Amino acid sequence: MAKAKTAYVCNDCGADYVRWLGQCTECKAWNTITEVRIGTAKTAAVERRGYAGATLAKVQTLNEVDLEELPRFSSTFKEFDRVLGGGIVPGSAILIGGSPGAGKSTLLLQTMCQLAEVMPTLYVTGEESLQQVALRAQRLNLPTDKLRMLAETSVETICDLADKEQPRVMVIDSIQVMHLADIQSAPGSVSQVRECAAYLTRYAKLKGVAILMVGHVTKDGSLAGPKVLEHCIDCSILLEGSADSRFRTLRGHKNRFGPANELGVFAMTGQGLKEVTNPSAIFLQRAEEHGSGSAVMVIWEGTRPLLVELQALVDATQLANPRRVAVGMETTRLAMLLAVLHRHGGLHMSDQDVFVNVVGGVRVTETGADLALLLAIVSSFREQPLPRDVIIFGEVGLSGEIRPVQNGLARLNEAAKHGFTKAIVPYGNRPKETIAGMQVTAVKTLQEALDTL
Numbered sequence: 001m002a003k004a005k006t007a008y009v010c011n012d013c014g015a016d017y018v019r020w021l022g023q024c025t026e027c028k029a030w031n032t033i034t035e036v037r038i039g040t041a042k043t044a045a046v047e048r049r050g051y052a053g054a055t056l057a058k059v060q061t062l063n064e065v066d067l068e069e070l071p072r073f074s075s076t077f078k079e080f081d082r083v084l085g086g087g088i089v090p091g092s093a094i095l096i097g098g099s100p101g102a103g104k105s106t107l108l109l110q111t112m113c114q115l116a117e118v119m120p121t122l123y124v125t126g127e128e129s130l131q132q133v134a135l136r137a138q139r140l141n142l143p144t145d146k147l148r149m150l151a152e153t154s155v156e157t158i159c160d161l162a163d164k165e166q167p168r169v170m171v172i173d174s175i176q177v178m179h180l181a182d183i184q185s186a187p188g189s190v191s192q193v194r195e196c197a198a199y200l201t202r203y204a205k206l207k208g209v210a211i212l213m214v215g216h217v218t219k220d221g222s223l224a225g226p227k228v229l230e231h232c233i234d235c236s237i238l239l240e241g242s243a244d245s246r247f248r249t250l251r252g253h254k255n256r257f258g259p260a261n262e263l264g265v266f267a268m269t270g271q272g273l274k275e276v277t278n279p280s281a282i283f284l285q286r287a288e289e290h291g292s293g294s295a296v297m298v299i300w301e302g303t304r305p306l307l308v309e310l311q312a313l314v315d316a317t318q319l320a321n322p323r324r325v326a327v328g329m330e331t332t333r334l335a336m337l338l339a340v341l342h343r344h345g346g347l348h349m350s351d352q353d354v355f356v357n358v359v360g361g362v363r364v365t366e367t368g369a370d371l372a373l374l375l376a377i378v379s380s381f382r383e384q385p386l387p388r389d390v391i392i393f394g395e396v397g398l399s400g401e402i403r404p405v406q407n408g409l410a411r412l413n414e415a416a417k418h419g420f421t422k423a424i425v426p427y428g429n430r431p432k433e434t435i436a437g438m439q440v441t442a443v444k445t446l447q448e449a450l451d452t453l
Helices: 041-047 078-084 104-115 130-139 155-165 190-207 228-232 279-283 331-345 367-382 408-417 446-452
Strands: 005-010 033-038 093-098 121-125 148-151 169-173 210-215 235-240 247-255 263-269 272-275 294-301 304-316 324-327 352-358 390-392 422-426 439-443
Touching: 033 190, 078 235, 078 247, 078 263, 093 104, 093 190, 093 228, 104 121, 104 130, 104 169, 104 210, 104 272, 121 130, 121 155, 130 148, 148 155, 155 190, 190 210, 190 228, 263 279, 279 304, 294 367, 294 408, 304 367, 304 408, 324 331, 331 352, 331 367, 331 446, 352 367, 367 390, 367 422, 367 446, 390 408, 408 422, 439 446
Parallel strands: 093 210, 093 235, 121 148, 121 169, 169 210, 294 390, 324 352, 390 422, 422 439
Antiparallel strands: 005 033, 235 247, 247 263, 263 272, 294 304, 304 352
16 A cells, blocks of 8 residues: 655645745744645545545435434433433544543543443553553443453554444544554644544544544643644533542533533542532532622523532732632633622722632633622622522623523522522513512612612
């Protein structure tokens, strides 16, 4: 077989070179020249099928496309299935990232050992030896008699052996150590990661094999490698959790087969990862002595509401510039809401340090937590505790108005299930019918919310 050729192309201007250079001589940009694979005539016919794996070019109208239901199958974890949109789709390419020690390999090993009982599977490890994986499975008391294992880093060899094994699910641990013989750069480089991911994605589409790839993350928590890595795969999932916390959150960032931003919660135990079916109860383990600066909010994660406690601490600053620290939320949004509180609430905090923390290590990205954040800050500033049985949610606009959020009724019903009897919500989210055991106060402006307290 003729060896595929490679070229070096500038990502900014498109100029090509016969070897790698640090600076492009055309556009003068630094570190923009990357290696690109040029396939032979035989491999080019395969690569023309693209990531979707189409074997025949055919033009048809949109209503002629077959819309039969995707034949999903369960991963044996309900929380994992939730993040994937209902289960694993055959022929899909799924990328699971996370910091070292988060539990990526543990989660996939537990999943594959259970799936191996009902279907052919293949676990490819490139970072650990087979003995290390077997010891982990023994420590977790997992069934190991049917899971097929392979220690290999060559993508061509892996796909050749997969043709013989015919698995329905295959794990690649990890994509950063895989390599193609046609690429001259080292494993883990931009060229190797891009081409290996593209090769495996095409194989998944053509053979109908679901491939789960483990990906490394950078120091800021984003997936390492080129951005095209996230474009070519079908699902991008991050397993988040600090080393000192026993809880792990599995969050979907991209999903072609279901809703994105879905959240699954796991607990790390001596027997591996265990599902948390009621995460609101975990994140609401509040102290018996109720102090100021604590508020409970209802955020919407994917397709379900989640009750989370938010804590704020306001203290006189000893510095020329007061500090604004937010853990689990955006610091820039905190600064903006403090400006709204000063303009429309009459509270001056330019001489106060403000610290905000979301309990449980949850990352809040939606704007429905604005009202709870401001009321927690006011509670700490005035040293007046909020009622323990009150729930708060709502978006705060720059003009001081309280804007409605999505799924307001579902949030209120979730709060009522956990024993909350009072709620401060936007006027647009007021329920049309009375919720049993709950007193709902609808507010239109920030000043009305402050007067309510």
